[in-house]
Amino acid sequence: MALSAYFNKIRSEVEGALDRLVPKIGAYPPVIHESMRYSLFAGGKRLRPMLALAACDCVGGERKSALAFACAIEIIHTYTLIHDDLPAIDNDDMRRGKPTNHKKFGEATAILAGDGLLTLAFEIMTGSPQADGASAQTLLEVTAQTARAAGSTGTVGGQVADIASEGCEPDGALLEYIHSHKTGKLITASVRGGAMIGGAQDDQLRALTDYGKHIGLAFQIVDDILDIEGDEKKLGKNLRSDIKKEKMTYPSVAGMEESKKRAVELSGIAVESLEMFGSSARHLKDLAMYITTRTF
Amino acid sequence: MALSAYFNKIRSEVEGALDRLVPKIGAYPPVIHESMRYSLFAGGKRLRPMLALAACDCVGGERKSALAFACAIEIIHTYTLIHDDLPAIDNDDMRRGKPTNHKKFGEATAILAGDGLLTLAFEIMTGSPQADGASAQTLLEVTAQTARAAGSTGTVGGQVADIASEGCEPDGALLEYIHSHKTGKLITASVRGGAMIGGAQDDQLRALTDYGKHIGLAFQIVDDILDIEGDEKKLGKNLRSDIKKEKMTYPSVAGMEESKKRAVELSGIAVESLEMFGSSARHLKDLAMYITTRTF
Numbered sequence: 001m002a003l004s005a006y007f008n009k010i011r012s013e014v015e016g017a018l019d020r021l022v023p024k025i026g027a028y029p030p031v032i033h034e035s036m037r038y039s040l041f042a043g044g045k046r047l048r049p050m051l052a053l054a055a056c057d058c059v060g061g062e063r064k065s066a067l068a069f070a071c072a073i074e075i076i077h078t079y080t081l082i083h084d085d086l087p088a089i090d091n092d093d094m095r096r097g098k099p100t101n102h103k104k105f106g107e108a109t110a111i112l113a114g115d116g117l118l119t120l121a122f123e124i125m126t127g128s129p130q131a132d133g134a135s136a137q138t139l140l141e142v143t144a145q146t147a148r149a150a151g152s153t154g155t156v157g158g159q160v161a162d163i164a165s166e167g168c169e170p171d172g173a174l175l176e177y178i179h180s181h182k183t184g185k186l187i188t189a190s191v192r193g194g195a196m197i198g199g200a201q202d203d204q205l206r207a208l209t210d211y212g213k214h215i216g217l218a219f220q221i222v223d224d225i226l227d228i229e230g231d232e233k234k235l236g237k238n239l240r241s242d243i244k245k246e247k248m249t250y251p252s253v254a255g256m257e258e259s260k261k262r263a264v265e266l267s268g269i270a271v272e273s274l275e276m277f278g279s280s281a282r283h284l285k286d287l288a289m290y291i292t293t294r295t296f
Numbered sequence: 297m298a299l300s301a302y303f304n305k306i307r308s309e310v311e312g313a314l315d316r317l318v319p320k321i322g323a324y325p326p327v328i329h330e331s332m333r334y335s336l337f338a339g340g341k342r343l344r345p346m347l348a349l350a351a352c353d354c355v356g357g358e359r360k361s362a363l364a365f366a367c368a369i370e371i372i373h374t375y376t377l378i379h380d381d382l383p384a385i386d387n388d389d390m391r392r393g394k395p396t397n398h399k400k401f402g403e404a405t406a407i408l409a410g411d412g413l414l415t416l417a418f419e420i421m422t423g424s425p426q427a428d429g430a431s432a433q434t435l436l437e438v439t440a441q442t443a444r445a446a447g448s449t450g451t452v453g454g455q456v457a458d459i460a461s462e463g464c465e466p467d468g469a470l471l472e473y474i475h476s477h478k479t480g481k482l483i484t485a486s487v488r489g490g491a492m493i494g495g496a497q498d499d500q501l502r503a504l505t506d507y508g509k510h511i512g513l514a515f516q517i518v519d520d521i522l523d524i525e526g527d528e529k530k531l532g533k534n535l536r537s538d539i540k541k542e543k544m545t546y547p548s549v550a551g552m553e554e555s556k557k558r559a560v561e562l563s564g565i566a567v568e569s570l571e572m573f574g575s576s577a578r579h580l581k582d583l584a585m586y587i588t589t590r591t592f
Contacts, residue, residue, distance in 0.1 A: 027448075027449060029460065032452065083411060086407065089408075107384035111407065115414065118415065119414065119446050119447035119452065120443070122418040123444050126437075136431070136436050137432040139432075140422045140432050140435055140436060141423075143423075144418075144419050144422040144423030147416070147419035151416050152323075152329060152409075152412030156408050156411050156415065159408060163404055164325065
C-alpha cells in the first residue's frame with residue numbers, strides 16, 4: 001500500500017528539519033559532514049519519525065514540538081546502519097541501492113560518522129528550542145528513555161546477540177531477544193517519545209507502548225521475510241544475506257508461512273491497542289498496515 | 297606532583313558511582329558489558345570527573361549533584377579511546393598497560409562497546425535523579441553543550457582532522473584546531489557542566505570556561521611531549537607513536553623547548569582566570585599544576 005497524503009506531508013517536514021539540524025557539508029571538517037549526510041539522505045523510509053509524529057498527533061499534541069525528537073530518532077537509526085554495515089560487523093557493501101558508508105568514505109570515516117550522528121541526536125533532543133512544546137522535565141525523560149532503548153541493553157545489545165547467534169541452532173527465545181532489542185526498542189521509543197512530547201496521559205502511553213512493541217516485532221519479521229522473498233532492486237541491498245551469514249531469523253526458526261501469519265497477527269494486535277483513540281489513531285493504524293504490506 | 301587527599305576522595309566517589317551506573321558484567325548480553333567495563337575500569341586518571349566536581353565545588357554547589365554528570369563525561373572519554381584505538385583509526389595495541397579493547401574482545405565488540413558507552417553517557421546525564429541538584433532546564437543545557445563538545449564539530453571533528461593531518465607539513469593553525477577539538481572541547485565541557493550544575497553565575501561560568509580552554513590545550517601539549525619523552529612503563533602504552541604515524545603534534549610544529557614553555561604558560565593563564573574565586577578555586581589550581589607536571 002502507498003502511504004497517504006498525511007505521511008507525504010510529514011515526510012517532507014522531516015526532510016526539511018533534518019537538513020536544517022545536521023551541519024552542512026561545508027562545515028569543518030567537510031569529509032565527516034559529507035559522510036554523515038550521505039547516509040542520512042540515502043532514501044530512508046523515515047518510518048520512525050512518522051511513528052513519533054503520528055503518535056504526537058494521536059494524543060492531540062502540536063506536531064512541530066516533536067519534530068526535533070523525530071529527527072533525532074532517525075539520526076540514531078542511521079548511525080546503527082552505518083556501524084552494522086562495517087566490515088567487522090555485517091560487512092555489507094550495499095544499502096538502499098548505494099555503496100555503504102565505509103565503501104564510499106573508508107572505515108575510519110564511517111566509524112566516526114556513526115559516532116558523530118549518535119552524538120548529534122542527543123544534542124538535538126536536548127538542545128532544540130521548546131516552542132509550544134513539552135516541559136524540560138519531559139524532554140529529559142524522553143531523552144533518557146531513548147538512550148536506554150538505543151544502548152547496551154537495547155539496540156546495541158540486540159546487535160551483539162545477533163552477531164553471537166550466527167551459525168547457532170534456531171532458538172525462539174534468543175530470536176525474540178534479538179528482534180525486540182535490535183529493532184523493537186527503538187521503534188517503541190519513537191512512538192512513546194512522540195506521545196510524551198504531545199502530552200500523553202498514562203493510560204494513553206500504555207496503549208501506545210503496546211502498539212509500538214507489536215509493530216516493532218512485525219516490522220522485523222517482515223524484514224526477515226523480505227531478505228528471502230523481496231525484490232533486490234526495490235530494497236537496494238544484497239538479499240539472502242541472512243542465510244549467507246547463517247543469521248537467526250523468524251523464517252529460519254518458525255518457517256515462512258508461520259512468519260507471514262505472525263506479522264499480520266501482530267499488526268492486528270497493534271491496531272486493537274489503539275481502540276481508545278478512535279479516529280485520532282487512523283494514521284497509526286495506516287502505519288501498522290503499511291509495515292506488514294511493505295515491499296521495501 | 298601527587299594530587300591531594302581531596303582528589304583521592306573524589307576519585308573514590310567517581311569509581312563507586314561508575315560501578316553503580318554501568319550495567320554489571322552479568323547483564324545480558326554479558327560480553328558487551330564486560331567489554332565496556334574492561335576499558336572503563338582500566339586505570340584512567342579520572343581527570344575530567346575531577347574537573348567537573350572541583351568546578352561544582354568551586355561555585356559552592358553540592359558535589360553529589362554533579363556526580364552523575366562527572367561519570368557521564370568519563371564514559372564519553374572512554375568511548376573515544378576505544379574507537380580511536382581501532383585498527384581502522386589509530387591501530388593501537390596497548391592502552392594503560394593492557395591490550396586495547398579490540399585486541400581483547402575483537403573489533404565488532406569494541407565498536408559496539410564504544411557505541412554502548414556513548415549512549416549510556418547520555419542516559420546517565422538525562423536520567424539520573426536530581427536530588428539537591430540542578431533544574432531540568434539546566435540539565436538539558438548541560439547535556440546539549442556536552443553533546444556539541446563531543447560531536448562532529450568537537451571531539452569527533454578533531455579526530456577526523458587528526459587522521460587527515462598524518463604525513464602533512466606542520467601547520468600551526470590546523471594543529472590548534474586538532475588540539476582544541478580533539479581534547480579541549482570535552483575538557484572545557486567537563487568544567488562548565490560541573491559549574492552549571494553547581495549553580496554558577498554568568499561571570500563565574502565565563503571565568504571557568506577560560507580556565508577550561510587553557511588547561512585543555514596545556515593537557516594536550518603535555519600529552520604530545522610525553523609521547524616523546526615519557527616513560528613507557530608509567531604511561532602503559534607504546535610511545536613515539538605520533539612520530540611513527542607522522543602525526544602533527546605541538547613539538548613537531550613548535551619544537552620541544554617551546555612546547556614545554558607553552559604548557560607552563562597556559563597553565564599559568566588558567567590559574568589567573570580563577571582569581572575571582574579566591575581560595576574556593578584551590579583544587580582547580582592544583583589540577584592546572586598537576587596537568588603540566590604529570591608524568592603519565
